[in-house]
Amino acid sequence: MSKPKFDELKEVILESGIEVKPLYGPDDIKDLDYEKEIGQPGEYPFTRGIHPLMYRKRPWTMRQYSGFGTAKEANERFKWLLEQGQTALNVAFDLPTQLGLDSDDPRAEREVGRVGMAIDTLKDLEEALSDIPIDQISTSLTINPVASIMLAMYLVVAEKHGVAWDQVRGTTQNDILKEYIGRGTWVFPVEPSIRLIGDMVEFCSQNVPKFNPFSVCGYHIRESGATPVQEMAYAFEIAITYIQEVLKRGLGIDDFASRIAFNFDIHGNLWEQVAKFRAGRRLWAKIIKERFGAENPRSMILRMIAGGGGGGLTIQQPENNIVRGAYYALISALSGTQTMALCSYDEAYTIPSKKAALISLRTMQILADEMGLRDTVDPLGGSYYVEWLTKEMERKIEDCMKKVEEIGGMIKAVESGFIQSEVSRQAYLQEKKIQSGEIPKIGVNKYIMEEEKTQIEFHAFNPKVAEEQRKKLKEIKAQRNENEVEEALLGLEKAAQTQENVMPLVLKAVRAYATLGEISKVFKEVFGEFKEPVGL
Amino acid sequence: MAEASGGKRIRVLIAKPGLDGHDRGAKVVVHTLKDAGMEVIYTGLHKTIEEIVKAASQEDVDVIGLSIYSGAHLPLSKKLMEMVKEEGLSDKLVLVGGNIPHQDIKTLLSYGVTGVFPTGAKLDDIVKFIKEGIEGKK
Numbered sequence: 001m002s003k004p005k006f007d008e009l010k011e012v013i014l015e016s017g018i019e020v021k022p023l024y025g026p027d028d029i030k031d032l033d034y035e036k037e038i039g040q041p042g043e044y045p046f047t048r049g050i051h052p053l054m055y056r057k058r059p060w061t062m063r064q065y066s067g068f069g070t071a072k073e074a075n076e077r078f079k080w081l082l083e084q085g086q087t088a089l090n091v092a093f094d095l096p097t098q099l100g101l102d103s104d105d106p107r108a109e110r111e112v113g114r115v116g117m118a119i120d121t122l123k124d125l126e127e128a129l130s131d132i133p134i135d136q137i138s139t140s141l142t143i144n145p146v147a148s149i150m151l152a153m154y155l156v157v158a159e160k161h162g163v164a165w166d167q168v169r170g171t172t173q174n175d176i177l178k179e180y181i182g183r184g185t186w187v188f189p190v191e192p193s194i195r196l197i198g199d200m201v202e203f204c205s206q207n208v209p210k211f212n213p214f215s216v217c218g219y220h221i222r223e224s225g226a227t228p229v230q231e232m233a234y235a236f237e238i239a240i241t242y243i244q245e246v247l248k249r250g251l252g253i254d255d256f257a258s259r260i261a262f263n264f265d266i267h268g269n270l271w272e273q274v275a276k277f278r279a280g281r282r283l284w285a286k287i288i289k290e291r292f293g294a295e296n297p298r299s300m301i302l303r304m305i306a307g308g309g310g311g312g313l314t315i316q317q318p319e320n321n322i323v324r325g326a327y328y329a330l331i332s333a334l335s336g337t338q339t340m341a342l343c344s345y346d347e348a349y350t351i352p353s354k355k356a357a358l359i360s361l362r363t364m365q366i367l368a369d370e371m372g373l374r375d376t377v378d379p380l381g382g383s384y385y386v387e388w389l390t391k392e393m394e395r396k397i398e399d400c401m402k403k404v405e406e407i408g409g410m411i412k413a414v415e416s417g418f419i420q421s422e423v424s425r426q427a428y429l430q431e432k433k434i435q436s437g438e439i440p441k442i443g444v445n446k447y448i449m450e451e452e453k454t455q456i457e458f459h460a461f462n463p464k465v466a467e468e469q470r471k472k473l474k475e476i477k478a479q480r481n482e483n484e485v486e487e488a489l490l491g492l493e494k495a496a497q498t499q500e501n502v503m504p505l506v507l508k509a510v511r512a513y514a515t516l517g518e519i520s521k522v523f524k525e526v527f528g529e530f531k532e533p534v535g536l
Numbered sequence: 537m538a539e540a541s542g543g544k545r546i547r548v549l550i551a552k553p554g555l556d557g558h559d560r561g562a563k564v565v566v567h568t569l570k571d572a573g574m575e576v577i578y579t580g581l582h583k584t585i586e587e588i589v590k591a592a593s594q595e596d597v598d599v600i601g602l603s604i605y606s607g608a609h610l611p612l613s614k615k616l617m618e619m620v621k622e623e624g625l626s627d628k629l630v631l632v633g634g635n636i637p638h639q640d641i642k643t644l645l646s647y648g649v650t651g652v653f654p655t656g657a658k659l660d661d662i663v664k665f666i667k668e669g670i671e672g673k674k
Binding site: 095096098099101107108110111114115179182183184185223224225314315316424425427428431432435444532534536 | 554555556557558559560563564566567568570578579580581582584606607608611612654655656658659660
């Protein structure tokens with residue numbers, strides 16, 4: 001048999017800079033020790049998955065991002081999604097809420113209820129979660145700089161539903177470091193923001209043990225332009241920063257590491273993404289065990305939500321995004337994610353329509369029930385190429401982490417704008433390659449068609465939402481006990497100025513129906529505001 | 537070359553109005569225009585229209601670029617154009633980019649916006665549009 005001539009082929013280099021050969025065999029993984037480097041699923045170093053039986057026992061959780069307008073509208077959408085078989089909620093808030101501004105704040109003008117629901121006081125969250133079985137679902141609250149306030153509100157609502165805090169399951173996104181890199185909902189400077197995260201972890205480890213106080217989002221870093229390697233490396237450096245903050249308070253790594261959750265992105269090359277997750281699981285387990293000395297295997301597992309990234313979708317020929325979404329879901333399942341959330345096909349344009357959200361949900365259900373993705377654990381494990389690439393990705397992620405550590409860790413790297421500049425440069429290079437056709441993108445630089453331009457149904461923004469919200473806020477302010485509010489806010493201010501954990505004081509303020517804006521203002525006055533490095 | 541009148545380099549302000557934090561597009565445009573030889577000032581996130589107009593005036597830019605992904609492009613652009621007029625900056629080119637539905641482009645142009653570049657626009661087209669626009673003003 002003659003040897004195939006590889007030299008004549010076009011070279012393949014992955015986004016992360018790894019060159020791919022046309023063929024892999026036993027020689028490529030001969031140094032790989034199965035027991036040490038791969039191991040059984042559910043066992044250290046968890047390369048093949050974090051549970052011994054993975055989806056054979058239980059399919060991935062399906063969770064679509066939703067919630068807009070008023071609390072009442074959001075409540076209806078939540079109930080509908082649960083009726084359709086969704087098993088958890090993923091709550092979107094409008095930008096003023098995410099930035100700690102009340103609906104009557106001048107800066108909130110034109111933004112109230114636009115990209116998610118508006119929350120001013122406990123009352124709004126009470127309405128949004130009305131008749132939702134809080135004890136039976138887990139809820140993901142997508143909020144960052146003011147996550148402490150939303151956590152407090154959620155806990156008080158649970159209390160009012162008669163659900164004990166130790167039964168409350170959910171996640172506050174609460175990853176402020178990635179907000180400075182991408183997504184952009186930051187308010188306070190870096191150091192005090194990380195202190196707030198530490199306060200929440202400490203509080204949850206003692207009072208809400210089933211709650212994930214933060215979810216580190218490689219997702220948004222990748223959406224901002226990072227390569228898959230940078231996504232994983234920066235996410236790990238961020239998680240390490242939060243871990244160090246919590247350890248300073250005297251907690252042991254095994255007291256909280258099992259509640260650390262990650263949120264990752266899926267778009268781009270299938271094999272590169274699968275290898276990214278397998279490498280990520282192995283590397284994270286090593287970091288937690290070897291660097292932080294964890295003993296409990298539950299602390300070492302990389303628990304993640306992963307799903308189709310909006311960054312891979314196109315405005316051109318938008319129905320193609322349904323197909324892309326299905327492939328992303330496939331990648332996600334082959335990667336062994338715990339929770340899946342897919343971008344909807346209209347997401348490149350607008351907030352997902354009901355129809356688009358349903359197609360995403362059905363895509364995941366088809367994969368789970370019809371395609372055999374639940375039959376066996378890590379079906380790609382042992383593939384010469386996948387195992388080789390997993391090792392290469394692991395090396396690259398480690399190198400990228402070293403670079404951050406050499407400049408003094410993630411806090412410095414973000415305050416100085418280093419990471420932001422790395423990511424935006426990568427975004428620019430990638431965009432240039434797409435525009436030149438070097439990276440093929442169907443409908444964008446290949447197989448382009450003349451298209452009807454109005455085939456997408458837009459999510460209509462309702463200006464009445466803001467009006468109603470402001471009216472409601474006014475009513476609540478008129479009804480509440482002002483002395484109680486003032487006292488609570490004063491207590492919070494004192495705690496913020498010292499080392500005291502702010503969570504009990506935030507809870508007190510929330511119970512008194514202090515507004516999100518009032519509580520944030522206390523933090524702003526004590527902590528100041530972040531100054532964005534704008535040099536690129 | 538990327539020159540405005542009097543032979544100086546074209547100066548551009550890229551701005552992110554409102555609360556929206558999607559800055560990938562804005563930053564890609566900053567890199568693009570810099571590579572095309574222009575001087576680019578980036579405002580960073582969460583700016584009010586007042587702050588943006590003030591920066592445009594102080595920095596004496598030739599071009600103002602707004603990047604908006606929140607869906608609030610119509611009211612924000614309208615306000616910007618009103619203020620640009622009030623402040624006597626009507627000679628500036630104003631470009632709007634971001635998540636702009638096709639049907640809103642006409643409305644934006646009717647406010648006096650010079651050019652609209654929705655997601656998916658060609659980077660080269662933005663550079664060309666600015667250079668030709670500045671050339672036309674000489």
